[in-house]
Amino acid sequence: MSTTAKTFAQKALERASGVNDLKPGDIADVAPDIYMSHTASWRCIAAFEKLDGAVLKHPERVAMVMDHISPARTSLVASQHRRSRQFAEARGIDKFFDVQEGICHLALMENGCVRPGDVIIGTDSHSTIYGALGALGTGVGFSEITAAWALGTIWMMTPESIKISLEGRLPLGVYPKDIMLKLIGDLTADGATYKSIEFHGGLTRDLSVSERMTLCNLSMEMGCKNAYVPPDEKTFEFCRAAGVENPENSALYPDEDATYSETVNLDVSTLEPQIACPHVVDNVKPISDVAGLKLDQVFVGSCANAKYDDLVEVASILKGRKISPTVRMMVTPGSRGILKRATEEGLLSILIDAGALITNPGCGGCAGDGGAMGDGEVTLSTANRNFRGRMGSYESDIYLSSPATAAASALTGSITDPREVLK
Numbered sequence: 001m002s003t004t005a006k007t008f009a010q011k012a013l014e015r016a017s018g019v020n021d022l023k024p025g026d027i028a029d030v031a032p033d034i035y036m037s038h039t040a041s042w043r044c045i046a047a048f049e050k051l052d053g054a055v056l057k058h059p060e061r062v063a064m065v066m067d068h069i070s071p072a073r074t075s076l077v078a079s080q081h082r083r084s085r086q087f088a089e090a091r092g093i094d095k096f097f098d099v100q101e102g103i104c105h106l107a108l109m110e111n112g113c114v115r116p117g118d119v120i121i122g123t124d125s126h127s128t129i130y131g132a133l134g135a136l137g138t139g140v141g142f143s144e145i146t147a148a149w150a151l152g153t154i155w156m157m158t159p160e161s162i163k164i165s166l167e168g169r170l171p172l173g174v175y176p177k178d179i180m181l182k183l184i185g186d187l188t189a190d191g192a193t194y195k196s197i198e199f200h201g202g203l204t205r206d207l208s209v210s211e212r213m214t215l216c217n218l219s220m221e222m223g224c225k226n227a228y229v230p231p232d233e234k235t236f237e238f239c240r241a242a243g244v245e246n247p248e249n250s251a252l253y254p255d256e257d258a259t260y261s262e263t264v265n266l267d268v269s270t271l272e273p274q275i276a277c278p279h280v281v282d283n284v285k286p287i288s289d290v291a292g293l294k295l296d297q298v299f300v301g302s303c304a305n306a307k308y309d310d311l312v313e314v315a316s317i318l319k320g321r322k323i324s325p326t327v328r329m330m331v332t333p334g335s336r337g338i339l340k341r342a343t344e345e346g347l348l349s350i351l352i353d354a355g356a357l358i359t360n361p362g363c364g365g366c367a368g369d370g371g372a373m374g375d376g377e378v379t380l381s382t383a384n385r386n387f388r389g390r391m392g393s394y395e396s397d398i399y400l401s402s403p404a405t406a407a408a409s410a411l412t413g414s415i416t417d418p419r420e421v422l423k
C-alpha cells in the first residue's frame, strides 16, 4: 500500500496502468478509456491497414469526429471522410461523429464519451479540455493512436504537477478567457511543458463546467500534458445529461498534501480584460494597451470559446445593436448541441440581426477552414491560437480575446473594452 500523497495525474495514470506508486518521471503502459481522432482519422487508418492482420483491440474505445474541415470542401477531403466512415462501419466503431456534430472535444463531452477519472488520448493538442470533467486528456500523434487501436495501450511518462489556485470574484466584463490569457502571458508558452495543471481555489469551484472547459483548453497554450478541475456536482450533472451513468463513481481527487513542482495563486478581483497579440499566445497585454486597434474581422468560434454560454455573452452585447459596417463577424457554434440550443433560445436571430454570419458547427475559421484573411488584415478571435498564417495570409494578424471583448469590438470595428458596453 502506498503511503505518499498523490496528485490527480499520478492517480489517473496509476488506475489506467494498474501500476502502483507512479512518481513524476516514471513511465507506464497506460490503457486509455478513449482514443479520439479527428478529420485526419484517415492517417491512422492508413497506418493501421499496413499492420498485418491487426484488429481493433477495443472498438468501443475508438472515437472519430469529422470536425476540422467539415463539411468537406474538396473531393480529396470528401474521400478522406468517406474512408473514415467506411472504416468505422466495417470495424464496429459506434462513436463515429460525422460532419454535423461540430468540434471533436465538445462532441465527445456532450455525447457521454468522457467520464471523470478517464484517461483520454486524442490526435489534437486541445484534448487537455477533458480535464473540465475531471478526466486526464492529452494530445498524441496519429501513429500513437494507431498503436493504441491495435494494442489498447500507450506509454506515458508521469508528469509533475502545477497547482493553480484561483480566488476572488471576476469583475464585470472579465471572464475565464481573460484569466487564462493572463496566466499564459505570465507563465509563458512553455511554462507548463509536460506538466499536469490542477486548478483549485474558490473561484474554480464557482465556475460553470463550460467555463472550466475554457481553463483546461487554454492550459495547452502553456505546453501542459493535461489539465484538471476537481469534479463536483456540476460536473456530474453535465455528465449525466450527456448519458454517463454514475459519473461520481469514477471521480479522482488529488491528496491534500500532494507534491507540486510549482504553486500559482491568482486573485482575479482586479483583473482587466486581456488580449493575446500576434503571433504567439503568450504575447499578452491588458486591453488598455491595444484598445482602438482597427479590425477587419471578428471570429467567435473554437473549442476554447464557442460554447453556449459564450454565445449568450455575445448575444447579450449585440442585442438590438448593429456591428460596425467596417468589420465582418463570423460566429461558428462549437457543436450541434450548442447550435440547436442557440437556435431554440433565439440567440441566432439576435446575432443575424446584428449583422453576423453564422456558419455550421466545427473548427471552421479556427483551423483556417473558411473566414480566411487577406494580406494586411486583422482578426480578433475567441480561439486559442494566433499563430502567423493560421487564418489565411501570412501577412495578417490574429488577436485573441474573450467572447465579450469580441462582441464589443464588433460593434465599433476596433478592439474595444467590453466594460464600456456593459456598464
Ligand SMILES: CC(C)[C@@](O)(CC(=O)O)C(=O)O
Residues within 6 Å of the ligand: 068, 123, 124, 125, 126, 139, 366, 367, 385
Ligand atoms: C489541426 C489544428 C488546426 C489543431 O486542431 C491541432 C492541434 O491542436 O493539435 C490546432 O488547433 O492547432
Ligand code: SF4
Residues within 6 Å of the ligand: 068, 103, 104, 124, 126, 301, 302, 303, 304, 362, 363, 366, 367, 383, 384
Ligand atoms: S476548434 Fe480550433 S483549437 Fe479546437 S480543435 Fe478545432 S482547430 Fe483545434
